[in-house]
Amino acid sequence: MELYVAGVLSVDENMEVEEYALHHPEIKSEINSIEKAFEKYALAHAKQPSKSVLNNVLSAIETQNGKVHKGEGRILQMKPAAAVSPFLKYLAYAAVALLFISGSLNIYYYNKFQNTQQQLVALQGENEYLANQFNTMQANYDELAGEMNFIKSPDNIAVTMKGSALQPDAIATIYWNKQSGDVHLNVNNLPVPPQGKQYQLWAIKDGERIDAGVFDMDGSIQIMKNIPAADAFAVTLEPVGGSKVPTIELIYVVGNV
Numbered sequence: 231m232e233l234y235v236a237g238v239l240s241v242d243e244n245m246e247v248e249e250y251a252l253h254h255p256e257i258k259s260e261i262n263s264i265e266k267a268f269e270k271y272a273l274a275h276a277k278q279p280s281k282s283v284l285n286n287v288l289s290a291i292e293t294q295n296g297k298v299h300k301g302e303g304r305i306l307q308m309k310p311a312a313a314v315s316p317f318l319k320y321l322a323y324a325a326v327a328l329l330f331i332s333g334s335l336n337i338y339y340y341n342k343f344q345n346t347q348q349q350l351v352a353l354q355g356e357n358e359y360l361a362n363q364f365n366t367m368q369a370n371y372d373e374l375a376g377e378m379n380f381i382k383s384p385d386n387i388a389v390t391m392k393g394s395a396l397q398p399d400a401i402a403t404i405y406w407n408k409q410s411g412d413v414h415l416n417v418n419n420l421p422v423p424p425q426g427k428q429y430q431l432w433a434i435k436d437g438e439r440i441d442a443g444v445f446d447m448d449g450s451i452q453i454m455k456n457i458p459a460a461d462a463f464a465v466t467l468e469p470v471g472g473s474k475v476p477t478i479e480l481i482y483v484v485g486n487v
Contacts, residue, residue, distance in 0.1 A: 381451075385409050389463055391485035397421060400483050404431075404463045405451075413454040415445060420482060422447060423467055430468045432476050433460040444472040462486045 251258040381388075386407045393400035400421070405414040415431060423429060431442035431454050442463070443455040464484040466476045 391483035411456040433457040434462040
């Protein structure tokens with residue numbers, strides 16, 4: 231269709247294109263679009279000839295046809311339009327080919343740019359995700375390292391609390407610093423508490439039961455309340471939030487210092 235608009239097709243080819251356009255509105259619409267595009271291109275690159283060029287052309291015409299006398303008519307012989315030379319056809323084909331190549335390259339590089347932009351956004355999102363994962367792992371590592379340093383400290387003692395008759399296989403470990411009173415709890419094996427219940431740690435000193443705090447079953451070593459002195463530690467099952475006094479019949483583990 232570009233060749234049809236450019237005027238380089240034969241008469242038969244032109245008639246064939248026009249026949250298709252007559253029966254197919256989409257082809258007619260495409261031809262109109264191409265004509266408008268060519269027109270815009272021509273207007274955008276058109277250059278007005280100077281006066282000297284115009285005068286030279288008029289002089290040449292006057293010289294060739296002879297002087298025209300006022301009042302005298304002239305008979306002009308109509309000649310068929312000269313056929314388009316092969317060279318002009320070649321130029322037209324080349325121009326259309328270059329137009330297609332240019333458009334194809336523009337589309338190709340535009341799509342490539344869009345894909346690159348999408349890949350860049352995806353990589354940025356992946357880098358952000360990995361950075362967050364690294365920060366989380368670093369925080370977990372720092373927390374674990376702090377816990378291990380506390381456990382390994384020579385000032386700490388480990389108190390193993392073994393299961394009572396209520397839960398013989400239950401076990402938990404206390405890491406207690408006698409100097410500072412810091413208490414860390416590691417739950418080795420305790421059943422999941424029923425809904426509305428929570429485990430509570432107690433320190434026992436001279437028969438007195440001291441609240442050392444409630445804790446969750448999240449699998450980590452947990453920091454409990456400060457206990458300056460203790461003879462033993464025990465864990466009971468209490469209502470969520472803990473109790474002021476322990477429920478003796480619900481002692482799950484107990485261990486002496």
